[in-house]
Every structure is written in structure tokens, then in C-alpha cells.
Amino acid sequence: MKFFLGNFAKLIGLGFAVLTIPIQANDNLVRSLPLEQWLPRQEKVALKNLLRNISPPGAAKGAVVASPSQINPNYWYHWVRDAALVMSFIVEQYRNTGDPNQKSYYLDLIWDYIDFSRTNQLTATPSGGPGEPKFNVDGTVFMGPWGRPQNDGPALRALTLIQFAKTLLSEGKYEEQRRLSSIIKFDLEYVLHHWKDACFDLWEEIKGHHFYTLLVQYRSLVEGASYMGLVGDNSASDSYAAGAKNLETELQRFWDSSRGYLQSTLNRVGGIEYKNSNLDSSVILGVLHAASSDDFFGVDDPRVQATVLKLKEKFKSLYATNQMGPRGVGIGRYPEDKYDGYSSEGEGNPWVLATNGFAEFFYKLRNRYRSKGEITVSQLNRSFFKEMGFTFPLGKIRKTEPLFEQVLKKLQEEGDQYFERVKFHADSDGQMSEQMNRWSGYQQGARDLTWSYASFLTALRMR
Ligand code: NOJ
Ligand code: NOJ
Secondary structure, three states: OHHHHHHHHHHHHHHHHHHOHHHHOOOHHHHHOOHHHHHHHHHHHHHHHHHHOEOOOOOOOOOEEOOOOEOOOEOOOEEHHHHHHHHHHHHHHHHHOOOHHHHHHHHHHHHHHHHHHHHHHHOOOOOOOOOOOEEOOOOOEOOOOOOOOOOHHHHHHHHHHHHHHHHHHHOOOHHHHHHHHHHHHHHHHHHHHHOOOOEEOOOOOEEEEEHHHHHHHHHHHHHHHHHHHHOOOHHHHHHHHHHHHHHHHHHHOOEEOOOOEEOOEEEEEEEOOOOOOOOOOHHHHHHHHOOOOOOOOOOOOHHHHHHHHHHHHHHHHHOHHHHOOOOOOOOOOOOOOOOOOOOOOOOOOOEHHHHHHHHHHHHHHHHHHHHHOEEEEOOOOHHHHHHOOOOOOOEEEEOOOHHHHHHHHHHHHHHHHHHHHHHHOOOOOOOOOOEEOOOOOOEEOOOOOHHHHHHHHHHHHHO
């Protein structure tokens, strides 16, 4: 039914869809809830549904299914990337809870995930290494044709495991922490020796070098160097630090000064050919997933901010749903996208995880400026501020000026607008799919996408 309505809205065209709001009425009750009431309500649902997808009945312990959907599309697999991002959220849950029952519950989930991952690492795969993108839910290798390798996977997994290992260190659990070192090193050694290889991007479509992949690889080596330093493995620490330096240089090449944004892929050698803009929200996801407190391609990098603005403008005009409802824009993967959640001959839609990612970006930027105590306005990010209603001269805004707090407040409001967009298209039961139909706004593609929930919860935590 929903699918039909989506296509119907499409048939009658954008102009009409704008006028006939009822086509789009997902749930009026949810829609009328103020954000402050919706967020805690959605938080409960998201957490519950996310947890349901970890070690679900029918899967091995520690498997994180991308979605319970087993047909149209079949997402009943353990994707290394999705799982690492979801488990990074779980590690934070473990760290933050004071309740001993909760703590041991999360601890079990994490160790199951680690055991499952270790099996993945030691299994012979078609791609021949830890860049294998997905596994069957019983832990056996997936042999079908696929875009492989995807070398962001091992980097993201290493980041999650380092985050956990550091937590164990801080709790004085040295024996458990030691069990992790070889698993972490397995992934990091691969990153160190293979970052130059062309691989498939996180959307599993283009073979080449990708900003997203290289940035999370860079961060895994930086974190790896610091962790190995902490545990006294100085030779590993030194080699990861040296590797990170090389990646640092490589990543600078993605800035396209004539188009004014960071490109998603360089040196394409295979895969889809129609992504002409090279403009992709994965650049911003990379900045979020390679989270750090240093300045390297962080949320306050003017090149990142310029890219955020370009993406926002592009997706605003591209999707009919963005012409109605809240100011916040539904964000897609990239403008030329043809993957509708079922087939690659369709047309792209806004994605829940990308829109939540934009909310997170603005909250994170607010936090970043707050801790820095100053905002730097340059030629590159001036339009980014202009679009939010600020006309700034080049230079610094310091926390002693009243303007500083105004900007911070505005950033929070911006983030909230993206959450408003997600709320606007939410189901009454809080179910979140992969996408939101670009014509009707209905949830579309894999239902209960684990990563959609994780992106919501991570952004909310940042808020
Ligand atoms: C499935 C992939 O997961 C998705 O990212 C891609 O767009 C489609 N296949 C089409 O290639
Ligand atoms: C398709 C997405 O493009 C990819 O990034 C993701 O890993 C899989 N779906 C599974 O959720």
C-alpha cells in the first residue's frame, strides 16, 4: 500500500504532491508531538529495536543483522561496517550505565560480537582478508557476487574494539583487555598494508579510493598508535603513527577547490559510472565516524562545512518531500543515486541514517565550538554561516562576545531541524527503515535497519 502511494505521488508529480499533503500523512499523532516529547519516546523504541537485531533468534551469538528483512531486500546478514557502528554505540552504553545488570548485559553482547568477529577474521573469504564486507548470520562466509573488498570495515571494527579495550584498561581489567590486542592488530595491520589498494566504497558500488574509507582508516591508525603506546607495544605504535602520516597527505587531495566541496571518490577503477557530481553525504559520515578531538577533518574544518552546505542545497531541491514540512532537509546518499531500497534501477531517496547524521553534525559542531571557545570564519565557511542567517567578517568570534552564544544556539536549532524531518516521516510505532520515499515520505527499503537506529541514538547522545 505504501509502495503504491509512493508511486502514485510520483505519477501525479511534484507540483501536485506539494499541494496534496494528505498523501504524505504518515502519522498525525507523531507529527503533532513536540520534538522534546518525541525524542525520549523514540529513544526507547530505537534502543529496543536495535537490541532485537543483535544475536536474534536464528543467528549465531554476536551477529548483528543489518535488518530483519529477509526478502526485498534481503538484509539478513552481518555487515562488518554496520555491526562496528552499532557496537560502538553499545560500547558507549556499557561505559555510561551505572546499573550493574545493564552493564553485564552489554558486556555479554560485546564479547559475543568480538567472538563472532574473530571467527570472521580467521575464515577464508573470497576477498582473501578482513575487507570482506558481509557474512552469513551463522558466521559462515558469504560466497555470492558482491562489491569486495570494502576496506572501511576492518578500520571501523578496530576503532570499536580500541574504544572497548581502552574502557577495559580504565576499569583495570587487564587480562580481558589483553585478549583484544591480537584481534585489533589483525585489522590494523591490514589497514596499514592495504590502504593504497582500490576497494569498494561504503555504499558497495564504486571501486576506487574513497574519502570515507581513508578517513576512518586514518583514524584507526591514529587510535591504534595511541593504544599500542599505552600497552607498551612501541614498534606497532610507531608503524601505525607513520602510516597515519601518509594517509594524512593522501586525504588532502579530495578537496575540489573549483567545485567547493570534498569529493567522495578518486581514482575510480570500477563499479557504477553515473556518479558525476562526486558529491556524497558519506564525506560527512566519515567525519562523524572518524570522531576525534583533533582538528583533522573535524566538524569545524571549513572544507567539511562547505560540503555540508552543498549537500543540503542539493538534496533540498532534489526531493519533493523536502518542499514541505520542517525546514530540515532529508539527506540522501548522493544526487545520482538509483538504489531505492529494493533495486538499483529505481531512484534514490533520503536516508534515515544520513539525515540523523546531519543532526549529529550540528550538535557536534556546537559542542566543538563550545570547548574551543572560538569560531573561525574563513572564505570557505562564510556561506555556511550565511545560510544560517549570519553575515560574518573573516576572523574569529570569541566566547566573550554575545554573538558566540547566538551561533551555538543556532547550531542546536539546525540539528533539531534534521530530527524534525525524521519525526515528520516517522511511523506511529517508531519503526525506522533505511529510506524515506522522496515523493511520499513513507519509510522505504529494509525495515528496522539497525544502523538507522544507531544513527538516531548516537545523534541524540550528541545533543
Ligand atoms: C546493494 C547495496 O547494499 C547498495 O548499497 C547498492 O546501492 C545496491 N546493492 C545496488 O548496487
Ligand atoms: C546498503 C548500504 O549502502 C550499505 O552501506 C550497508 O552496509 C548495507 N546496505 C547494509 O545495511
